[in-house]
Amino acid sequence: MQPSTTERPDRRRWRHDGIAFGCDYNPEQWDAAVWPEDVRLMREAGVDLVAINIFGWSQVNPRKGSFDFTALDSIMELLADAGIRVNLGTATASPPPWLTTRHPEILPVADDGTTRYPGGRQAWCPSSPVFRRYALALVAQVAERYGSHGNVELWHVSNELGCHNALCHCAESTAAFRRWLERRYGSIEALNRAWGTSFWSQRYDDWAEILTPMRTLSTRNPGQVLDFHRFSSDELLDYYRAEAEVIRARSAAPITTNFMVTAHIRNLDYFSWAAEMDVVANDHYLDNRLADPTTELAFAADLTRGIAAGEPWILMETSTSAVNWQPHNIAKARGEMTRNAVQHIARGADGICFFQWRASAQGSEKFHSALLPHAGTDSDVWREVVDFGGLVGRLGEVTGTRVVADAAVLFSWDAWWATDADNRPSHAVEYLDQVHAAYAALRGAGATVDVVHPDADLTGYRLVVVPALYSVTNAAAANLASFVADGGTTLVTFYSGIVDENDRVRLGGYPGAFTDLLGIRVEEFAPLRPGADARLASGGTARLWSEHLALTTAESLEAFVDGPVPGLPAVTRNAHGTGAAWYLATQPDPAAYRDLVVRIADEAGVGRPAGAGPDLEVVRRSGDDRSYLFAINHGAAPAAVDAVGFDLVTSSPVAGAVTVPAYGIRIIREEAA
Template sequence: MQSHTGNTEHRAERRTWRHDGIAFGCDYNPEQWDPEVWPEDVRLMREAGVDLVAINIFGWSQINPRKGTFDFTALDAVMGLLAEAGIRVNLGTATASPPPWLSTLHPEILPVADDGTTRYPGGRQAWCPSSPVFRRYALALVEQVAERYGSHPNVELWHVSNELGCHNALCHCAESTASFRRWLEQRYGTIAELNRAWGTSFWSQRYDDWAEILTPMRNLSTRNPGQVLDFHRFSSDELLGYYRAEAEVIRARSAAPITTNFMVTAHIRNLDYFSWASEMDVVANDHYLDNRLADPTTELAFAADLTRGIAGGEPWILMETSTSAVNWQPHNIAKARGEMTRNAVQHIARGADGICFFQWRASAQGSEKFHSALLPHAGTDSDVWREVVDLGGLIGRLDEVTGTRVAADTAVLFSWDAWWATDADNRPSHAVEYLEQVHAAYAALRATGATIDVVHPGADLSGYKIVVVPALYSVTDEAAANLDAFVAAGGTTLVTFYSGIVDEYDRVRLGGYPGAFAELLGIRVQEFAPLGPDDEVRLASGARARLWSEHLALTTAEAVDTFVDGPAAGIPAVTRNAHGEGSAWYLATRPDAADYRSLVARIADEAGVTPPAGAGADLELVRRTGDGRSYLFAVNHGAEPVVVDGVGFDLVTSTTVDGDVTVPAFGIRIIREEAA
């Protein structure tokens, strides 16, 4: 997929990542420990079954302690210890966090927030993505690392920077402003076209010269939404350009595959990973259970399914996760016994061919000293360590699963553009947030037992029976036509409220909502009627709903359910339209969870989606298949044992199964299925 500029830059030929089975790995930061500890670390890694270690992620100040000085003595020693132990290396470029000497010499590399204030060193990622000075020093470091280890036989994978854009994606300094102008000129060609795209006739914002354009700094009112949207696109592309620069240095010196760790998670939205995917030799993601959410387990499943969608259905790597508590949430909840294993298996079930943790040994100092690790502060005499060893053994038994793919006949459409555009300064209801609506639709589908691909609106939809489109506020003509063709060819779609409203420039599609999807859905909405934060409405079916209603009229659709009360009383709330050979459903409100699930189950049943018997919110049943192999993953999140149908060999218990298979409370089973 192209970047947002439409620039079809040459992409290097993709390299294949190969690992002997499912990788079981971790980040290792030996610079935090006395060298006398390193041999013991490596011995314990072998005991746990760790076979892939990410090192030199934050090593800049160690290997480049001052300008012009490079010292690889310590890194050479660690590389040697790992090689001797047969543990492969995911080698970082060390550029994630510049050392203090660099920002002291060049304070101009520091990022600037939208209030115009500089952000200073003392944490991490204290650099501007557009800074040519930073890039010059960083690429010089990458060149040194790649020259030294480019042909090292133990380097399995290159790890560019770390969590790019986690903290510094949106910079407003002078360099960023100049780069933003260049990006806009490449995108629009003329000032007149930019003025049209941004609607600058509003509030007398018309530009006459590129030099007049700033980044969307904080101001006294609200910002131009087109400008804000393009700044998000620019910022994603700018960091992608930085990734390419590092990767180019590595490719000239090493044949090993290259990646970086994405952050497909509930609280990071800065980068459009669909536009990044083709640059990765293998897609990798960091994910941590987010206990700030009402249903963190479902969010984990969603993030894994989205990561697989970004990877085009191919296997991917979980580059970071936690054994137990993290350190950055308001309440850092420790995982219950067995939860780490269930979480890891959830990711593998959804296509991960590698499970890696942050980090190997829990830090004694620094900002992450209370972040859990494979080797906790309590040492090896701990429940966490014992579960780590057990998990390593299980992953070793799953090696045969490598390379298989997840089978799904249901899809949810997801778009970073829609996320950025929806969560704008001014909108009909601030209670309606994009990701929350996506999560609600996904949770309803997951509760039916469906296996779900989360894909881009422009993806090939032909292999699905049902496609759910939650709150796709911003959509291109091409993506709208893609969904239309899917339904016309016999597919079923469910489109939810606040979809199809604007084009890619955040320009309202006139003539009545839902704009791009009005003909497909056979409806016309005259006006939104959002509900108050505490309001609830009833539907004729008995369902209850919140957040939203609207003044909807049928054109070719039929009413399936109707608002009984509220501002849209007597008006259809759920509609169905025959379109070509398929069906297009519309949902004009947000049902409560149980009612949402019932509606989705009805639609899925009509579409011929048949989830595995017993699958649902508490029992995940997911298949990975390929080359004549089939594996059924059963993950029980409930407090009671459940029985599933399985014939074959259970890789968890190493026993043959024939018929009823008991999955213990909070337990897992992974069955190599016999051919029918």
């Protein structure tokens, strides 16, 4: 279940005929003679939504005051004539050399005070009024020209806002940060209290004394760093609003931008952005730096759906195979592209788009895979692309359905920023790692999970998992306690509830905001030394963390055998109202974590499809009168699910046990019971 979406009065609904199959197209990289062939091959593959003009600034605005839309006009008409809809970029993602040469003051400044120069992308400060003036003038030109074009299905503001330039420390950013702080706190006295500036003689007497958190000789003020993250997210959101306002005055088409809900980008609080989007869109690439990249993919898709308040969303960018920016850019195995894409569809995406159409011959991304690879159409990648296009064409009826989940994970960018601070009890404990570990245990147990904000309406969930929610407001803590009191079950993990929204420790014992709910009191943390583990009484292994935990009203269900706190509780359970609150005082090994989650999920009555587990994902999307069972096998052996209906993959009826081949997928339109 998901909280309802807060509707903006001017929100435009994105509409597409079926599941969108799209890509980024950068025709400016190719001779015009290639364009008709590209469009012909797009039709052959089944591509029906193309993003263009994403990085087109220097093409359409080659010098100050000069605009040339000749090439873009041609591409627009080629796509329209082929029946391929357009996701039109505003071209503002990276300023052209003429602009940064004329106005070097728009360049971003890093926390060491050095300027970052052109030659890459996003060489601009989000707070720069000069950059905004030029960028909005360009947006106005593009929107005036194409605002009423019948083939524009969607507007694409900038590109991956904040990917490289979210945190700027220039003079303009410093002045904007001060204005943001004054609006937030109202008085310098309130700011001093929030930041705890009595520590290390940091008390401010005037707003003009405040800087952005530049690099220091010692560690920085945690409250200042936390607020700078909040400011930076808000500043880029304000920039998005400015572009959207220009477009909205000139076009009736819906507007969005591509989020980066992924393991390595943390600078923007997308929960606060969601209401400004006509449709939520995300970019996600399989991250082979992680031990379990497909689980992270599933988590990112579930979080994107949570940001969208359960509504269908768009995967705006992904890859057919290797990317170009990881230390080891691993090519996908045959069929992996399809499995990855179907994972996103299963978890709520109504559009799957790839970066990019044709693999670049030059530039920083020339070794990034594409729908049309360097090898051309005589390649396994191309053949899989065409097959995938055929599958997408058969999935149109899934459009508009929603994912069914009765378990949730609470997630917060504020907690992420606050947890991963300069000084903390253990640098081995990082927020996203703890969220991923909890999510992996749920996925391994076969549960379908919504990932939602701590303030979300929790009504209807049976289980809510709270991993390492270090920073939490009183309202969010009360929200969880009310959920449990009304009959829900929660699992709260260590390092939760420790501080308030200003990173101020909640005194009286840990886990602070959750002590009464959990029926425990922790006197002191006891993190494990690097490389050291502890044993649990049940035979599992405890990693990273332990603590001096005492029971108040809870019961102990698992204990540490050795390590810093032998004999003390590692897992507790407390009755609260008509529900139950579990606490986990360590990070168990994956098998033990999964076993614990299975036990709690079964007690809570969480639905877990038979056969679902670490290798076999089983997710259901439902509408008013239809439901679809997605089964995705990541394992080397065939698996089985029970289903009655029609398989949209094989175009055949099924009844009873359905075999999902090794590394295969099945998508079943279920018959009504």
